[in-house]
Amino acid sequence: MIALLVRDLRLAIRAGGGFGLGLAFFLLVAVLVPLGVGPEGGLLAKIAPGILWVGALLACLLSLDRIFALDFEDGSLDLLATAPIPLEGVVAIKALAHWLVTGLPLTLAAPLLGVLLNLPLTGHGWLVLSLFLGTPALSVIGAFGAALTVGLKRGGLLLSLLVLPLYVPTLIFGAEVVKRGAAGLSVEAPLLLMSAITLGSAAALPFAAAAALRINLR
Known part of the structure; x- marks a missing residue:
């Protein structure tokens, strides 16, 4: 399991879906929003929780199609399906690898970007906590969506359409945590x-994703 995690981390970084891509997108969102809505501090502080969470959500979405695509293309996914490791465990490890190269760096960088959006200092801790608890759900839900669309041509667009509605509850509650904490x-x-969404996703979706992979590999 550890060897698979290390392998996936290396593949994610080499494929361009690692730290740099997500952080660059997150930074662009934080920089472009003040340019679009104006430099008014009160307005930025009001919309900062939602903007930061939307930026983190979209940054996580960028690399979802790579979770299983590379293994499917080179045949590694067929080997993993017949390996002693349960396919549900493989899905969980891949979701963890995705979170480590996307969700965790975004969580650590969020306070700095909160400064750009004039987020009150009282909200920075809640921003980090909400992202730390919420972004794992984004990775697990994304892994489920990636399992459904693996092997499809131009599956990235379909993946986005499938996953984004499932992301909405996490987005709403995550932004609300930051908004209330800042106030x-x-x-x-x-x-x-x-937290319940994250725990429920982590408990149920690896099994659903594994079932989808078995169907797509037949």
């Missing part, structure tokens, strides 16, 4: 709901 309000309800 000094209670964040317990949205934080618990977002």
Whole structure:
């Protein structure tokens, strides 16, 4: 399992879907939004939670089609399907690798980008916490979508259409955590709901993704 994780991390970085691509997109969002809406501090502070979460969501979406595509193209996915490791475990490891090269770097860089969007200092900790708890769900849901579309020509667009509606609850609750935390309000309800989504996704979707892979590999 560890060897598979290390291999996927190396493949993700070499294929151009690692740290640089997601962080560059996240930075572009944080820089372009003030240019588009104006430099008014109050307005930026109001929309910062939603903008940062949308940027993180789209940055994670960029590399979803690579989760299984490279292994499918070179035949490694067929070998993994017959390996002693359960296919559900393979899906979980690939989702973890995706989070390590996308979600985790975005989480660590988020406070700096929050400064660009004039996010109040009281919201920075909640921003990091919400992304840390919410981005794993984005990777697991994305792995499920990638399993459904693996092997399809131009499957990236279909993958986006499948995954984006499933991302909406995490986006809503994640942005709400940051918004309430920045305002000094209670964040317990949205934080618990977002955590429940992440735990539920991690528990159920690897099995659904593995079933989809078995169907596509027949």
